Amino acid sequence: MNLRELALQLGLSQTTVSRALNGYPEVSEATRKRVRDAADKFSYRPNTRAKGLATGRSMAVGHVIPVSDQHEMVNPIFADVIAGAGEAYAEAGYDLVLSLVGARDEAAFYRDLASRGTIDGIIVHGPRHNDPRLPLLKEIGLPFLVHGRSSLADVSYSWVDVNNRSAFYRAAGLLLDLGHRRIGLINGLAGMDFAVRREDGYRRALTERGIHVDPDLIAEGEMTEAHGWASAREMLSMPDPPTAFLVSSIISAFGVRRAAAEQDIALGSELSVVVFDDDLSYFRSDGGVPQFTSVRSSVREAGRMAAEMLLDIIREGSDEPRQRLLEAELTIGRSTGPVPTHEGSKTTG
Amino acid sequence: MNLRELALQLGLSQTTVSRALNGYPEVSEATRKRVRDAADKFSYRPNTRAKGLATGRSMAVGHVIPVSDQHEMVNPIFADVIAGAGEAYAEAGYDLVLSLVGARDEAAFYRDLASRGTIDGIIVHGPRHNDPRLPLLKEIGLPFLVHGRSSLADVSYSWVDVNNRSAFYRAAGLLLDLGHRRIGLINGLAGMDFAVRREDGYRRALTERGIHVDPDLIAEGEMTEAHGWASAREMLSMPDPPTAFLVSSIISAFGVRRAAAEQDIALGSELSVVVFDDDLSYFRSDGGVPQFTSVRSSVREAGRMAAEMLLDIIREGSDEPRQRLLEAELTIGRSTGPVPTHEGSKTTG
DNA sequence: TTGAAAGCGGTACCAT
DNA sequence: ATGGTACCGCTTTCAA
Numbered sequence: 001m002n003l004r005e006l007a008l009q010l011g012l013s014q015t016t017v018s019r020a021l022n023g024y025p026e027v028s029e030a031t032r033k034r035v036r037d038a039a040d041k042f043s044y045r046p047n048t049r050a051k052g053l054a055t056g057r058s059m060a061v062g063h064v065i066p067v068s069d070q071h072e073m074v075n076p077i078f079a080d081v082i083a084g085a086g087e088a089y090a091e092a093g094y095d096l097v098l099s100l101v102g103a104r105d106e107a108a109f110y111r112d113l114a115s116r117g118t119i120d121g122i123i124v125h126g127p128r129h130n131d132p133r134l135p136l137l138k139e140i141g142l143p144f145l146v147h148g149r150s151s152l153a154d155v156s157y158s159w160v161d162v163n164n165r166s167a168f169y170r171a172a173g174l175l176l177d178l179g180h181r182r183i184g185l186i187n188g189l190a191g192m193d194f195a196v197r198r199e200d201g202y203r204r205a206l207t208e209r210g211i212h213v214d215p216d217l218i219a220e221g222e223m224t225e226a227h228g229w230a231s232a233r234e235m236l237s238m239p240d241p242p243t244a245f246l247v248s249s250i251i252s253a254f255g256v257r258r259a260a261a262e263q264d265i266a267l268g269s270e271l272s273v274v275v276f277d278d279d280l281s282y283f284r285s286d287g288g289v290p291q292f293t294s295v296r297s298s299v300r301e302a303g304r305m306a307a308e309m310l311l312d313i314i315r316e317g318s319d320e321p322r323q324r325l326l327e328a329e330l331t332i333g334r335s336t337g338p339v340p341t342h343e344g345s346k347t348t349g
Numbered sequence: 350m351n352l353r354e355l356a357l358q359l360g361l362s363q364t365t366v367s368r369a370l371n372g373y374p375e376v377s378e379a380t381r382k383r384v385r386d387a388a389d390k391f392s393y394r395p396n397t398r399a400k401g402l403a404t405g406r407s408m409a410v411g412h413v414i415p416v417s418d419q420h421e422m423v424n425p426i427f428a429d430v431i432a433g434a435g436e437a438y439a440e441a442g443y444d445l446v447l448s449l450v451g452a453r454d455e456a457a458f459y460r461d462l463a464s465r466g467t468i469d470g471i472i473v474h475g476p477r478h479n480d481p482r483l484p485l486l487k488e489i490g491l492p493f494l495v496h497g498r499s500s501l502a503d504v505s506y507s508w509v510d511v512n513n514r515s516a517f518y519r520a521a522g523l524l525l526d527l528g529h530r531r532i533g534l535i536n537g538l539a540g541m542d543f544a545v546r547r548e549d550g551y552r553r554a555l556t557e558r559g560i561h562v563d564p565d566l567i568a569e570g571e572m573t574e575a576h577g578w579a580s581a582r583e584m585l586s587m588p589d590p591p592t593a594f595l596v597s598s599i600i601s602a603f604g605v606r607r608a609a610a611e612q613d614i615a616l617g618s619e620l621s622v623v624v625f626d627d628d629l630s631y632f633r634s635d636g637g638v639p640q641f642t643s644v645r646s647s648v649r650e651a652g653r654m655a656a657e658m659l660l661d662i663i664r665e666g667s668d669e670p671r672q673r674l675l676e677a678e679l680t681i682g683r684s685t686g687p688v689p690t691h692e693g694s695k696t697t698g
Numbered sequence: 699t700t701g702a703a704a705g706c707g708g709t710a711c712c713a714t
Numbered sequence: 715a716t717g718g719t720a721c722c723g724c725t726t727t728c729a730a
Contacts, residue, residue, distance in 0.1 A: 001464075002707055011716045018709065024716060045464040049407060050707030053399040053722045060446075067432065074432045076425035076631060083423045084415065086449040095467060097409075099449040100435040115350075115394040118444060225603070225634040251631060254574070254603050258634070262609045282425060283601060283632075285574040285607070351723055362701045367725065375699060399723030402706045466707095
């Protein structure tokens with residue numbers, strides 16, 4: 001059933017039917033009701049493409065996930081961001097077009113997307129430290145919003161981000177308050193913007209208190225269990241091992257926990273672990289009990305926010321960038337305690 | 350730059366330009382080259398909506414992820430399936446439209462999708478045991494393919510699935526061969542089709558060897574670490590505890606490992622763990638070393654296959670269902686060993 | 699081998 | 715308040 005047929009059924013013109021359905025005020029309430037009822041009855045749905053062609057808008061938003069060929073898997077965080085965004089789109093009647101694109105041909109890809117008119121705007125995921133995509137998108141003129149930020153990018157742009165720096169500053173502060181002086185940082189991939197900011201917060205906290213930042217206590221890598229395990233293992237076997245860890249992901253924290261268990265080191269009493277957890281409920285390890293001290297931010301919520309802001313930008317057509325910085329929430333769990341005395345209380349073994 | 354402008358530039362008609370670009374044979378090679386060069390020069394891209402409107406195809410495929418309100422997070426498996434599918438779409442020039450939809454209004458949603466003409470076909474994720482979506486889609490007439498299967502659904506339909514039953518049958522067989530008689534099954538959510546099949550394989554292996562299937566050794570739930578931990582913990586404190594576990598996900602296996610560690614039970618020598626791992630490289634725990642014995646299947650590969658098959662269906666317009674069953678690969682790691690003797694060798698503590 | 703023109707299914711301007 | 719009609723950008727039939 002299309003507009004013409006519906007109009008025919010009603011004995012009205014396409015124009016009137018279209019107006020009735022789209023809430024134009026000049027249609028009489030009587031006709032509007034008639035039209036609506038008929039549309040309902042025949043379950044008429046306007047054709048998206050035709051509508052888009054006529055209006056010049058596609059009513060779709062693109063999400064671009066960068067996939068470097070090195071990683072087999074897509075970072076599960078994206079799934080949650082997108083779930084949050086999806087809610088917003090569903091409510092606003094927008095479609096979500098997902099593209100996974102390799103770093104190689106990204107530029108061409110964005111240009112294509114814009115000129116083919118598939119989407120009205122775009123959300124950029126996983127920004128790197130000085131991300132070339134931002135100036136590119138700016139140049140293309142496609143409305144976009146970044147989930148995360150890209151420092152050094154000297155263009156102004158819209159973003160939604162969690163305050164990674166302050167999160168790690170506060171987390172490190174907590175450990176310092178507990179007396180820890182050797183704090184290992186197990187961070188994400190070096191090029192990622194969030195990792196840079198997290199290290200920044202960590203460094204600042206230490207420096208402010210006059211604590212030396214030991215580069216051997218900083219590990220970077222993909223946030224896998226293996227990375228957490230290998231990094232923690234290595235650091236724990238140093239002559240002067242860390243008494244606490246700051247971990248960039250719950251997955252890596254599983255690895256840290258394993259390394260500790262293997263060396264018979266008790267979490268909480270002998271080793272403190274604070275983890276940045278993006279609310280990935282599948283991977284939360286506590287089961288109701290706060291096993292780790294965590295710095296949490298709802299990625300899903302951020303996704304929703306990002307989508308809503310992008311839709312605003314698209315609809316208003318305004319050019320001034322919108323930015324939203326979310327503070328993460330520090331939840332103290334039983335994996336964090338004061339520095340053990342040297343005669344310490346082994347709880348295991 | 351649109352077709353009209355491009356044609357104007359070339360002094361040709363839109364018709365000819367369109368034909369040249371779309372590989373129609375009646376265009377002379379000379380003109381074709383001229384046209385191609387110009388299109389290149391102006392980086393002309395045909396408008397997707399206009400093309401779709403004219404051809405009746407949208408060149409887009411939908412992926413529908415069911416989100417029950419109970420789960421906060423989207424199962425990370427979907428991310429990988431979609432990554433695989435995305436590759437196929439990119440190559441074939443299709444877009445991927447992602448929808449996350451609650452169980453409540455699914456029916457209406459599918460009808461909408463079809464009648465608005467947003468997509469040419471659809472991939473159904475996370476089928477439940479007797480999934481009502483399949484007959485619905487059949488009725489609507491939208492080409493679709495299921496990732497996974499839905500037993501009891503008495504319609505014939507296309508699917509791509511890993512052989513869950515044989516995977517768990519073989520895994521249980523391995524443990525039985527090693528002498529295990531008490532094998533705990535830590536499975537996924539009860540309603541999911543894959544969970545039913547996995548339990549089926551497990552049961553069959555036991556029954557065939559005359560081993561009693563103890564319902565207390567079967568746990569179902571979301572595949573979180575907490576679930577693995579709680580289930581393993583409970584089973585391990587039974588009077589007659591399991592000597593081995595079959596776990597439906599690497600995440601839950603982390604929980605099993607934790608429960609074992611807490612009770613000072615050594616993996617490999619005192620407790621065997623076989624895990625079904627969907628190749629989620631972020632969560633693999635081995636770091637090159639096979640820590641767990643695993644039954645692996647590449648979800649990404651399955652996603653790609655699903656996409657390719659759906660595209661075939663769309664293009665051929667044929668109605669006969671295509672089906673593809675993938676066998677998972679059993680990789681024996683060091684977490685699996687024979688049943689410990691009662692005087693057993695504690696390696697920990 | 700090329701071109702004119704009629705759709706595809708809507709929207710929106712201009713009349714009435 | 716309602717209708718006629720010219721688009722939107724492309725494909726495709728028919729004619730030349």
